[in-house]
Amino acid sequence: MNSPDVAVIILCxxxxxxxxxxxxxxxxxxxxxxxxxxxADNGSTxxxxxIVKKYSGVEWLPLNHNYGFSEGYNQAIAKTGxxxxxxxxxxxxxxxxxxxxxxSFAEQHPNLAACQPKILALNRRTHFEYAGAAxxxxxxxGYPFCRGRIFDSIEEDNGQYNNAIEIAWASxxxxxxxxxxxxNAGGLDSEFFAHMEEIDLCWRxxxxxxxxxxxxxxxxYHLGGGSxxxxxxxxxxxxxxxxxxxxYKNLPSNKRGRIIFLRILIDxxxxxxALFGGNTKEFKAIAKAHFHFLFKSGxxxxxxxxxxxxxxxxxxxxxxxxxxxxxxxxxxKIFGELYWNK
Numbered sequence: 568m569n570s571p572d573v574a575v576i577i578l579c580x581x582x583x584x585x586x587x588x589x590x591x592x593x594x595x596x597x598x599x600x601x602x603x604x605x606x607a608d609n610g611s612t613x614x615x616x617x618i619v620k621k622y623s624g625v626e627w628l629p630l631n632h633n634y635g636f637s638e639g640y641n642q643a644i645a646k647t648g649x650x651x652x653x654x655x656x657x658x659x660x661x662x663x664x665x666x667x668x669x670x671s672f673a674e675q676h677p678n679l680a681a682c683q684p685k686i687l688a689l690n691r692r693t694h695f696e697y698a699g700a701a702x703x704x705x706x707x708x709g710y711p712f713c714r715g716r717i718f719d720s721i722e723e724d725n726g727q728y729n730n731a732i733e734i735a736w737a738s739x740x741x742x743x744x745x746x747x748x749x750x751n752a753g754g755l756d757s758e759f760f761a762h763m764e765e766i767d768l769c770w771r772x773x774x775x776x777x778x779x780x781x782x783x784x785x786x787x788y789h790l791g792g793g794s795x796x797x798x799x800x801x802x803x804x805x806x807x808x809x810x811x812x813x814x815y816k817n818l819p820s821n822k823r824g825r826i827i828f829l830r831i832l833i834d835x836x837x838x839x840x841a842l843f844g845g846n847t848k849e850f851k852a853i854a855k856a857h858f859h860f861l862f863k864s865g866x867x868x869x870x871x872x873x874x875x876x877x878x879x880x881x882x883x884x885x886x887x888x889x890x891x892x893x894x895x896x897x898x899x900k901i902f903g904e905l906y907w908n909k
Contacts, residue, residue, distance in 0.1 A: 573602035573670060574649035577657050578639045580609040585657040586618040589790075590625070592660045599624050602653070602666060607643035609633045636739070637764045638757035644749060652749060654742040654765075658790035660689060661741075668785035669743045672731065680748035680777035681769060683737035684785030687724060694723050696789040699738025701728035702781030703766065706890040707880065708830045709814045711736065711766055713902070714781070717890065720900040727903065729783045735884025737779050739765035740789045748777055756812075756870070762802065763809035770817045773882050800852040807834060807856035815860075816870050819877055831857060833891055 575597055579586065586606070597604055604625045608615060610632035619627045630642050640654055651670065655661075665684060673679050686699040695701060700715030700722075714732075715722045737743070742765055752771040755764045769779045814827050834853055841849035880887045886905065893899040 571600065571602050572649060573651045573653060573666065574605055574647045575602050575653040575655055575666070576605045576607050576640065576643050576647065577655050578607050578609055578636060578643065579611060579615050579657050580633055580639075581611045581613045581615065582657040583611075583613045583615045583618055586615055589658060589660050590618065590622065592662075593655070594622050594625065596661050596663050597666055601670070603647075603649065605643065605647065607639060609635075609639045635757070635760035637755035637759050637761065641754045641757060644746065644754065647746070650746060652744050652746050654739055654744070656740045656789065658689075659741055660788040662786045662788070665785045665787055669782055672780065672782045672784070673743065673745070676778065676780065678776075678778045679745070679780055680752075680772045680775075681737050681742060681744040682780040682782050683734075683743065684741055684787050685724070685728070685781075685783050686738055686740055687786060687788050688721070689788040689790045692788060694721050696740075697721065697791055698740045698789060701783065702732060702734035702884070703736035703738060703769075704884050704886055705735045705766070705770075706886045707888055708826060708833060708891070709810050710890050711763075711810075712886075712890050715902060717900060717902060718894055720894075722901060728781075731783060732781050733883035734779055734781050735773070735882065736766040736769035737781070740791075741787050743782075748772055748775075751775070756816075759809045759812065760805065762805040763813055767809070767813040767816065770813065770879075773884075774817060774877050774879075779884070798849070800848045803849050803852040804856045807853050808860050811856070811860040818879065822879075833889075 575593065593604060605628050606619050606625060607628045607630060609630055616627055619625050628643055628646065630639060634642055644652055669682060669684060673682060683699055683702065685701055686696045688694050688696040695715035697716055700713035702714050704712050714728045752768060752775060755768055759767065773779060811827065814830060818826055834857065838850050838853040879885050893905060899905055
């Protein structure tokens with residue numbers, strides 16, 4: 568018997584409560600004929616496995632310790648034989664037809680390597696969710712934003728983003744990806760540990776000439792902040808450090824130095840804004856991120872795509888401007904207010 572075309576992999580770490588809450592919807596709305604459901608356990612010390620045992624069709628894949636988000640998925644995907652993989656967060660509720668819509672869309676677009684559904688907030692279902700919303704974009708300096716979410720401004724879903732569109736990155740909360748494309752791109756970078764790793768992966772995929780899409784006919788609901796909540800100093804550190812790592816790896820060589828220099832200057836403004844606002848933990852987290860990036864940059868040279876000549880601003884989903892300037896200075900809070908000069 569051949570394996571189903573899709574493997575839905577939920578990376579679990581001490582996630583008993585999440586599995587109790589969210590696994591039932593995945594089982595209910597994921598036909599066994601279409602997909603395997605695999606719980607890849609990242610060295611949990613709770614009794615998560617006892618919850619999984621209640622579902623006869625769900626597979627338990629134990630990993631020997633906590634590899635983090637990136638390497639945890641690399642380990643699990645290496646053991647999976649399906650053509651398509653879904654990286655699904657343990658705090659996501661899916662809806663009827665969610666997977667069929669993603670698979671159908673992917674099969675109709677032969678150059679598609681990855682895509683994401685519409686991601687709405689679990690506790691505010693009329694609004695988009697922070698991590699992915701209606702598709703991910705990057706500005707000139709590597710700052711991520713979404714259709715439906717720019718920084719902390721989150722839009723209500725009124726159908727304004729119900730068209731499929733090619734994007735810069737698909738959210739790791741629910742990332743549908745072709746296994747071959749994932750492996751050919753090198754998978755998620757384990758040095759990221761968590762945060763920004765899916766953006767880095769999608770950028771590498773796009774540099775290879777393949778596409779990343781947003782599919783609005785599929786909808787999921789994300790709780791968010793299940794591992795690290797917004798504002799947590801470790802989350803701030805990982806986001807700032809990993810953003811710089813991503814730029815260092817993916818920018819064309821003729822633009823790398825200038826863009827990273829300007830990005831660090833912008834980050835410094837954010838750091839001192841936090842300091843003068845009394846948020847010393849965020850200031851220290853950003854400073855630590857910059858120090859670790861600069862201290863280890865030599866070891867990342869082997870990861871640079873030295874032959875990359877791609878003008879990244881001509882790739883779909885990249886914004887030729889500063890989203891920081893648009894949002895904080897020009898007060899553009901909604902994606903539809905941005906001017907795209909293509």
